[in-house]
Amino acid sequence: MAIASYPVPLVFLAILLPILLPAVVSSSPSPSVTNVNGSYTDLTALLAFKSLLSDPLGILAGSWTSNVSFCRWVGVSCSHHRPRVTALRLVDVPLHGPLSQHLGNLSFLTMLNLTRIGVAGLIPPEIGRLRRLRFLDLRGNGLSGAIPSTIGNLKSLEFLRLSINTLSGQIPPRLLQSMRNLQWFTLAWNELSGNIPLYLFNNTPSLNHINLSNNSLSGPIPQGIGSLPMLTYLNLGANALHGSVPAVLSNLTRLTALDLGFNNLTGEIIKELGLMQELSYLHLGMNLLTGPIPPSLGNLSKLTFLALSKNILSGSVPQTLGNIPTFNLLELQSNNLSGNLNFLSSLSSSMGLQHLLLDYNSFTGRIPDTVGNLSAQLVELGLGVNKLTGGLPSSLSNLSSLEIIYLADNHLTGEISESITRVQNLVKLHASNNDMSGTIPTQIGMLRNLQLLYLHGNRFHGTIPDSIGNLTMLEYVWLSDNQFNSTIPASLFRLDKIIFLDLSINSFSGPLPSDVGGLKQVDIIDLSFNFLLGSIPKSFGKLSMLTNLNLSHNSFEDSIPLSFKELRSLELLDLSSNNLSGTIPMFLANLTFLKTLNLSFNNLQGKVPQGGIFSNISLQSLVGNVGLCGIPRLGFSPCMEKPHSNTTHFLRFLLPSVTIAFGCTIIFIYQTIRKKIKNKGEVEDSVIDPRNVMYHGHLSYHELVLATSNFSDDNLLGTGSFGKVYKGQLSTGFTVAVKVLDMQQEQAIRSFDAECSTLRMARHRNLIKILNVCSNVEFKALVLQYMPRGSLEMLLQSDSIEHLGFLKRLDIMLDVSTAMEYLHHEHHEVVLHCDLKPSNVLFDEDMTAHVADFGIAKLLLGDDCSMITASMLGTLGYMAPEYGSYGKASRKSDVFSYGIMLLEVFTGKRPTDPMFVADLSITRWVHQAFPAQLASVLDNQLLQGVPSSAGNLKDFLTATFELGLICSSDSPDQRMSMRDVTVALKKIKKHYTESIISAITRSATL
DSSP states (O other): OOGGOOOSGGHHHHHHHHHHHHHHHHHHOOHHHOTTTTHHHHHHHHHHHHHHOTTOOOOOHSSSOTTTTTGGTTEEEEESSSSOOEEOOSSSOOOEOOOOOGGOOTOOOOEETTTTTEEEEOOOOOGGOOOTOEEEEEOOOOEEEEOGGGGGOOTOOOOOEOOEEEEEEEEOOOTTOTTTTTTTOOOOOSSEEEETTTTTTTTTTTTEEEEEESEEEEEEGGGGGGTTTTOOOOEEOSSSSEEEEOOGGGOOOOOOOEOOOOSSSSBOOOOGGGOTTTEEEOOOSSOOOOOOOOGGGGGGGTOEEEHHHHHEEEEEEOOGGGGGGTEEEEEEOSSSEEOSSSGGGGGGGGGGOOEEESSSSEEEEEOOOGGGSSOOOOOEEOSSSSSSEEOOOOGGGGGGTOOEEEEEEEEEEEEOOGGGGGGGGGEEEEOOOEEEEEEOOOTTTGGGTOOOOESSSSSEEOOOGGGGOOTTOEEEEESSEEESSSSSOOGGGGGGTOOOOESSSSSEEEEOOOOOTOTTTTEEEEOOSSSSEEEOGGGGGOOOTOEEEEOOOOOSSSOOOOGGGOOTOOOEEEOOOSSOEEOOOGGGGTTTOOOEEEEOOOOOEEEESSSSGSHHHHHHHHGTTTTTEEEEGGGOOOOOOOOOOOOHHHHHHHHHHHHHHHHHHHHHHHHHHHHHHHHHHHGGGGGGGGGSSSSSSSOOOOHHHHHTTOGGGGGGEEESEEEEEEEEOOOOOOOEEEEEEEEEOHHHHHHHHHHHHHHOOOOOOOOOOEEEEESSSSOOOEEEEEEEOBBHHHHHHGGGGGGOOHHHHHHHHHHHHHHHHHIIISSSSSEEOOOOGGGGGEOTTTTTTTEEETOOOOOOTOOEEEEEESSSSOOOTSSSSHHHHOEEEEEEHHHHHHHHHHHHHHHHOOOOOOTOOTOOOOHHHHHHHHTTTGGGGGGTTTTTTTGGGGGGHHHHHHHHHHHHHHHOOOOOGSSOHHHHHHHHHHHHHHHHHHHHHHHHHHHHHH
8 A cells, every 4th residue: 555545644644654664665666665764754745745735736636646656746856866855846836825844854855946836824944954955946926924044054055036925024134144155046026124134145155146126125235245256137126225326336347237226225326337347237216316427337338228217316418328339228217417418419329229218307408400310229219398499300200210209398399390200100299388389290190100199288270180080090189278270170080099189278160070979989088168169969979988078168059969878988078168058968867977067157948957966066067057947055946837737637637547558568568578588598688788787876785686596506607716706687687797706805805996997998899898886895796798608718628619610719819819909909098907818708699709807907007018016916827927927017918818828729728737847838838849740739629610621721720829829928029919919810810711712612613
């Protein structure tokens, strides 16, 4: 009988083993039990380690078995000379729970690598007994508490990585005292506090990598760091360090990267930094540094990245920076730098410069013509919020790669030259709050990539060129506070990606185009303080995503359009100071999200509605309409009833009878329809308009109890990280999914808020819709579209996969990519899903895919292309490396998850399949087979239903797998954007269907 099968508690195993060992030795040749020189100790330690951990994928359960020597267990390596464990390496294997203290008994262990396996709790101090240990890596887990000082006993240690945990307390002062062979030391992304011990690095001559960033460390930078001759990387950023930058850092002549950003460092930048000839990355931004930029930095001839932003630096920029030919990024913004910009001419030798940020300083004078001699690769030029004067040099058009020009808040004059239209890659043009004049270039429509046009606060006049209708990527248009004096071109209202449109405080005249409905994604429209006239177009009712509409201070006539009742997302409506007449529509009281309403100074009359926004409306919002009545608290006269007549008396008796008869008829029809729906089954539920449950106030807890049969397990659709999802049928007969949050989890509350904020404004056919909410102090639930055909995860595991051929799988992934393209590039804010996986792709009755579960969604604000988040990471196997390791989320991290899904859909293998262990992942597996051996990784069911006329399917599979591999690249820079992914998939589908049609046509003619 093998030891692993004994049904005794593990705590007694060590006691029983010496007794049982002779019998075991005589009955089994397994080296895991026959070696009497300590192998049973290793076996006991491994089993103790396993016993404390959950194993959701069964990786240990399937490998760590009694009939196999522990030297052949997954993640375990043994010595060649004896059956003793020398390495325990489990990377990205989900094993949740605490670490066993018995790991300290693996006395021959040289490597312990438990990266990103989900362990939590304290680091066992017994690890300090592993005197042979050379490699200790516990990154990316949930470990907490203090760093055990016993780790300092590991004299042989070469690599120590404890980053991305929640370790707290101070760094033990003697932690590295005995580690003369230590090369790599990182404690980044924890919650460590206190000073960096003064003598921490005094006995570590071999150190070449130190990363203590993103903690709460305080105090000065210890002088001992300057005595590490082998050091090439030093990152102490994102802490609370204070004091000056020590001059001894200049002794680190091999250093290539120095990051001291995001601290509280004071004093001047020491000139000695110019002695660090190997430095390619220098980040001193986000501190309190003062004084000038030392000219000696110009000696750093290998520097590609220099960030000195958000300090209190003063003086001019030294010309010597032009001696650095390798610049890629130069960040000097948000300081007190002054003088002119003549130093730009010296930077023309930096042929790789892509980002030049000088905004938020006190630079004066003109923008020199030499700006056009800067690198042809320059993509971002920031000169805003300075004191620059004069006009824009025409040489700006030489910078053909420019995507962002930021010139706002200066004293610039003159006009925008037509030559700017040659900068074809321009995405953002921000020149607001200057004294510029002239007209908008007539050929502005040539800037086909333009997404942001901010020219407000100038003296531009004339017309908005009709060619603006060619800017199909335009999202933000801010032209307010100028002197435009024409009609607004109809072409502007056909740009379906516009999110923000502000033309206020101008002299626009004439009527608006009758059809403004082309602004399908617009969130804010402000046309106030102009001379617009005529009726308010009824087509405003098509703008379903509109939240703010300001048409005040114009000359609009006629009544408030009835179509406004369709604006269910409206939060602000200002129609004041016009010539509107008629009554105030009653439906305004039903607009759930409406918080601000101003109808003052019009010619409105009749009764003021009650309820909704009118419950707390102020007099200022209604004043100036002499014909209004009702709401005595605001001083309006009571509404007078009309005199009775014979007709009135007749109607008094007739109407109740008609109403009763009509009501009975309606009830009969309703019952008949409901019966038919019930007979036809749940398929017909999707015919009912979801708007019946949207926006008419929150559903009550009682309604959801009835809808779900008191949240019965019979209606349970699934259980997630933050709660449970139930199927429910509302009193209207409409079937929904009710996501009930676990109120014991703080993250669940954040999940609720994230989904509400993300999904309420997200409108796309391939995104799950939030229909309503139920929220109080003790209960929170989301009412979502019911998806009767389950999830992609269920489909990939079911027998239905047999009917899922190449084209259908392509369609599913195309549905997902278009949804993600919308979130990344077409939503009014960039939304990161952060947990894209097959279980979050749901199907409606027509098998259309909908992306769901935005519980950990993040918004990217401003111009950032990424964000750092230390909480609520995604799902193992689908997380991008930079997200799982550093918590750095970006659009490209979603692309990685999409790439993994794409490979999974066409191989039928989960990224967490037990076959993917050690260094083998789904991407490496597919890459090894690509392209010649793709048949070996292809899902066997994939070719089901593929017509024989499909031509060479191999070409299309190759293109599809290549797309998946590119999207799941380790490097974010190598991944495509979701916009390009969608284009690529559409091309594959187009050519595939064309090949089928062509083959069928040829066959028919033979």
